[in-house]
Amino acid sequence: MTAPALELDEVHKSFGATPIIRGVDMSIARGERHALIGPNGAGKSTLFHLVTGRFPVSSGAVRLDGEDVTGLTPFEIYRRKLARSFQITNIFPRMSVYENLRCAVLWSLGHGYSFWRFIDRMRDVNERAEAVLERIGLERRRDLPAGLLAYAEQRALEIGLAIAGEPDIILLDEPTAGMSRSETEHAVDLIRRVSQGRTLLIVEHDMAVVFGLADRISVLVYGQIIASDTPEKIRANRAVQEAYLGTVPA
């Protein structure tokens, strides 16, 4: 049996004396689209930060393909082909959309800290950046500073930065938050396409998005996973209904 793409083993995180994540076990198989849901303050974003190395875990282990990555820096984890987006838009506001994307494709194409070649002459970089630009539908915004984009466009760029390096595992933190219905549909379509053949972990509040996209769903409540199963079974789960879904008629 092959190791899961992403595995969390008894992960704990406390801020001072306050426990936020209280022993999370999770296992996501290669190629699976996995959604993480839960009420506000359950620790979903914190869990993302722990997986991606933004915060150190207090105890427990995070494994990618069976390899322990606990305690590695964000860029070391990224180099193991795990990329993420952020809940609060986290782009390069003064750089053009195109430059944002070029910076996001560099490492995965093996260019490292190169300062002896012109970026304009790097064919692979420019082709990949153009492809991502087209994929996220921002061709017409190519040379605009990213900070001047409309909100939904910034969210699209946010996803673009996460997928530009063609990672094996993609973590998306509330990618459709604050979007209109049609923008959400557009974004879901984009997420479905870019996660084809990859492992996806997504935090999302929009239940239509979650149930339409996910192969499996985990429910995080007060720092603990109370259920992890297929969408149908999650929908039928009483504990989940009480803790979370009960607030939204499913």
Next chain:
Amino acid sequence: MSEVALKEVATRRGSTAWLRAAAPWTLAILVILVLPHLLTTSFDRTLLIEMGIAIIFAAAYNMLLGETGMLSFGHAIYFGLGGYTAIHVLRFIAAGLLFPVALLPLVGGIGGLFFGLLFGYLSTRRAGTAFAMITLGLMELVVALALIFDHLFGGEEGISGNRTSGPELFGIRFGSQTQVYYLIAVWMLASLALMRAFTRTPVGRLCNAVRDNPERVQFLGYDPSRIRLIAFAVSSFFAGVAGGLFAVNYELMAINSLGAERSALVLLMAYIGGIGSFLGPILGAVLVTFLQVALSDYTQAWLLYLGLFFVLVTLFAPNGLIGLVLMHGPIARAGLLHRLVAPYAMALIPVLLLAAGTIALVEINYRLAIRPELGAAMKLFGVSFDAKGAAAWIASLLLVGLGFWGLRLIGPRVSARWGEMLEEARA
């Protein structure tokens, strides 16, 4: 369109892009070649040489400040230590070392790079305020150490060398100021071209990314402190080149070349010119050097004027002087610039009144407080007056008041006019 035709369009577009890129460099070379024929006195030459050195230093500094978002308060260390490295090698040359004097700036650059890597390793792990504070501390440290290691730094008197002691190369011994001028011009163009090229490499772009959002860079596979270190080292190299040229020109390096004043001055140059563009710091270097060299001949208060100027730019032109130029770009392209001439000329009147009043007040105070031995009889703007007399004070204050009032009155109208023109240009 056929494929051949498409390709033709592409190459044509490529060649105009190439022309557009080459135009400013050609212009720069022309200016460099013409200037020494127009400005022939020794004073003029010194001014031009100082400007050339300052341009390299300011452009190098902006690799940190404008490109990577790193505010250094002690960048003169790398200028100074580069210069000291060069002057010591120059002394070896005098003692018989076979090394062309024309390559001393490279030695300065290597010296700057060495210390840039050393101190950068310590400082670039942090960003923002912490980084700025570390650079300030390191500068104090280096100045203190330089005073202790007297035999290496020569104390307040400095270390001197002789640039004509080197082997003659193609008949050039750097005996004349003109030869030094061309040496500096060549090094300046080469340095600027290399610095410009650096911004177009992957690391150059990642520097911008680190400036905008260092955290996100981490989630794209790069270590922002490593990128800061590379930017710091490259910037220190070019600061060292500038220091090396300084050593060749003055044949003297003293401790004041690596201290607080030069560190602050380069910050002013970059900021006044505008840190958002490559041209900004170059413009700032030219202007500040002019104020420093030319104005200091006329008035002791030049530093006060420079400070005042800096405050005004920070307040009213946060993107620097180049920012003022660039905000007229769309208007100029639409051919509407001539319609701003009249309102700007109108605004110039109160500006001049305000400036005249301020200058009069400053000069009167300087005379009375700092040079009382020269007496109270003064001459300013061709007017003779008594610095202690009420008339001079009242007239100066009146000028300031009038200028201020006029500006309050005209300023908003001029700025509204600019807005209208911009709207029209965009339509």
